[in-house]
Amino acid sequence: MNVLEIRNLTKKFGDFIAVDNMSLNVREGEIFGFLGANGAGKSTTINMISSLLRSTKGEIVILGRSIASDVQFAKMNIGIVPQDIAIYEDMTAYENVSFFAGLYGLRGAHLKERTEEALNFVGLGDKQKSLPKNFSGGMKRRLNIACAIAHRPKLIIMDEPTVGIDPQSRNYILNSVKQLNRMGCTIIYTSHYMEEVEEICTRIAIVDHGKIIAEGTKEQLKAIVTDTKNVWIEVRGGDHLNINSVKHIQGVLSVRLDDHMLKISSKGEINNLNLILQQLIQDRIEIRSIEEQAPNLETVFLTLTGRNLRD
Amino acid sequence: MNVYNIALREIKSSLREPRTMLFMLAFPIVLMLILGTALSNVFSNFTPVDNIRLLYSNESGQPQLTQYWESFSQEMGRQGIDIAPIASGQVGREQVREGQYTAYVELKADGMQLYGSSKQSIESNIAQGMLTAFADRYNLAAAAFRSDPSKAEAILANAGAVTGGEFIRETSLNPNKSPGSIDYYAIAMTTMIALYAAISGSYLFRGERTRHTAIRLMAAPIAKGELFAGKVIGCTLINFLSVLVVVLFSKFVFQADWGSHYGIVFLVLGTEVVLAVSLGLGVGYLVQGESPRAVVMIFTQIASFVGGAYFPVESDGSFMGVLTYLSPLRWANTALIGAIYTDDMSAAWQTIGLNVGIAAAFLLISIVIMRKREVL
Structure with missing residues (x-):
């Protein structure tokens, strides 16, 4: 059974098309990863699903x-x-969770029970009477989750729930997501952290320029890029690098420089590593290390969009 | 139920914000005390006459006049007015100029000459009035003496007693009671703080946006109307509660006079709070970005200034005078002073009507814009 069905969804802001004829299904019991760089149309889609925005079509x-x-x-x-x-x-x-749960029609003993349940679930049972201004970032994030689950929704939309928190809190939240899923909730999960998405999502859609450009399980997405190979070259003096000259080397699909790491995707059947290294030497770039990357979500995303997820 | 929950949250949130409560309660009370004390003279319509000092010289050489003057002096002395003869070597007019005496009188055979102090004009005028009364009576006695000396004797003997010993008769031209300084500033500060509800009104929905809680509220299965009503009611109630505390504090601590028509007083104040909240809300929707708060602050400051919050203002036909009529504070102050001090409710009902009408207009504008917008 589909918990969510999106059919030919479009959202325009003036002349700008934020979401472009998007169609998508999320099945019951899934943890559905929704990936896209900033401005890809991910938040607009989520806002329309949550009834915060009206669709154009x-x-x-x-x-x-x-x-x-x-x-x-x-x-x-x-x-x-x-x-x-x-x-x-x-x-x-307690008042935060109780107030928001109250807006969903919960009252009296039922409201109290659900509020305590939600707070216990996120590990804030002993902080019920504390004010969030005294909470750490991780605790606030957990309270943010508690406010969303007290009314026991069938579909939970989590938009970057682990931004800016310590690894311990992140693990706690990821485990909570899995537990919610085991309890029967379907979850739509967005994150800039690929390893999180790889760890918890059962199916993933990649959004770019308002369209879904790929959709499937992790394995299915990785299979899309088996005909490409990814080489990461750690360099020094990258300021002198002429990226366009590397892009024009035969077989190169995409190039990007993140800090000191040059990330190059090339067609799998073409062996162009020598040409790439020659170009770097010609540009007087010092090469520190070379590593061939096995396909992962990040390389998939990079290959499909030409952008990093954090762009 | 949602309206109740949202209103309750609004009230709780305001009560837990110490800076807001300090501003809404301590600010008007302290200003009331400072302005009420510092400007108490401005509101005083009482001029004591017991510090009138009259210097005189008698060069008339007429025993009857001297006798009559002595009687008059004694009577004035009993009424607290000091009448002293000029000492040798003193120059009467100099004494008055130096402020030692209120006036200097020269009694001569051909009449009296009075030199009053311009520094003490009220006291000087009182002295002039007394001496005029004295001169009239003496002239009457002199005229009687020519026809019947015994009657003149009687007139002179009863000098100062015929009319109950009153050379000064107090007749009030303003029989109605009027506010003292604390009374005035109790009203003015209360209406000012009621108008300041516009600031919280301007932040009512913008606050939800900056806290990001607007997302949760919009995603919850509640109607926009419930959200709107809950927030407006909560904001109005908490601001009215602040006004109520200021009124009670001024009444029981400063002994300010709030009259006996409490119903109409609270109706004026309540509708002013509704007007202020609606105004702030409307500005919050009409003005984009971070500007609404600044716009509301400027408006409330100008409205307070021209409305008489800091000192009483008179409408004199000038631009500033006309401007005072546009201040909701002025309407409320006029309405309350009328209701409290002259039992005149007409201004109060007009003010209530204006407040409700303008509030309804701003609420309508806010509702229309809110319905059009996809976000709060």
Whole structure:
């Protein structure tokens, strides 16, 4: 059963097309990774799924009901974990969760039980009466999640839930996502951290320029780039590098320089490493190390979009 | 229920913000105390006459006049007015110029000459009035003496007693009570702080956007109308509560006079808070970016200044005078002073009508813009 169906969804802001005729299905029980660089149309899509934005064209169906015809039903069944922490600093952890859960119709003992349950789930059971302004970044992120799950939504949308937190809190949150999934929640997960997406997502869509350019399991996505090979060359003096001259070498698909790491994707059947090294030597670039990368989500993303996820 | 929850959260949040509470409560109370004390003389309509000192010289050489003057002096002395003869070597007019005496009188055979102090004009005028009364009576006695000396004796003997010993008769031209300085500033500061609710009004939805909680509120299964109503009601209630505390504090601590028509007083103040919140909300929607707060701050400051928050203002037909009529503070102050001091409710009802009407207009503007917008 599809928890979410997106059909020919388009969103325009004036002449700018943020989402371009997008179609997508998310099945029940999935942790669905939604990847895209900044400005790719990912947040706009999420905002339309959450009923925060109206679509220009197309349809969104949640649990079999169109948002356009029954927005209340859609809202009742969705939980949002926004990228920016969305809590009231002057209200206790308990009051925050209780207030937002109350907006979903929970009352009395039921509300109390669900609030405590959500706080315990994110490990803030002993901080119920504390004000979030005294919390660490990780604790605030966990409270941000608790506010989204107390009403037990069927679909949880998590937009960069681990930004700017310590590894321990990140692990806690990732485990929480997996546990929520085991409890029956379907999750749409966006992140700039590829390793997170690789670790927890069962299916992934890559968005670029408002369109889904690839969709499938990790293995299926990696298979897309088996006809390419990726070489990472650690260099010094990269300021002198003429990237265009490398791009024009036969077989090169994409080139980018991240700090001191030159990341080159080339067609698999062409052996151009000697030509690349010659060009670097000609440009007086000092080569520190050379490493061939096995296909991973990052190389897939780079190959498909020509951009890094953090761009 | 959602409206109640949202309003309650708004109230809790404001109560937990110490800077806001300090601003809404301590600021008007301290200003009330400072301005009420410092400007108490401006509001005083009481001029004591017991510091009138009159210097005189008697060169008339008329025993009857001298006798009558002595009686008059004694009577004035009983009323707290000091009348002293000029000492040898003293120059009367110099004494007055130096501020030693209120006036100097020369009694001569052909009449009286009075030199009053321009520095003490009120006291000097009182002295002139007393001496005029004295001269009238003496002239009457002199005229009587020519026809019937016994009647003249009676007139002179009863000098200062015929009319109950009153050479000064107090007749108030303003029988209605009027506010003292603390009374005035209790009203002015309260209406000013009610108007300051516009600041929290301007931040009502913008605050949700900056906190990012707008996303959660918009994603929740509640109608925009519920959200709007809850926030406006909560903001209005907490601001009205602040106004109520300021009123009670001024009444019981500063003994400010709030009259006996509490219903109309709180109705004026309540509708002013509604007006202020709506105004702030409207500006928050009409003005983009970070400017709404600045616009509201400037408006409230100007409205407070021309509305009489810091000192009473009179409308004199000038540009500033006309401007005072545009200040909601002026409307509220006029309404409250009328209701409290003259039992006149007409200005109060006009103000309530204006407040409600303008508030409705701003609320309508906000609702229309909110419905059009996809975000809060």
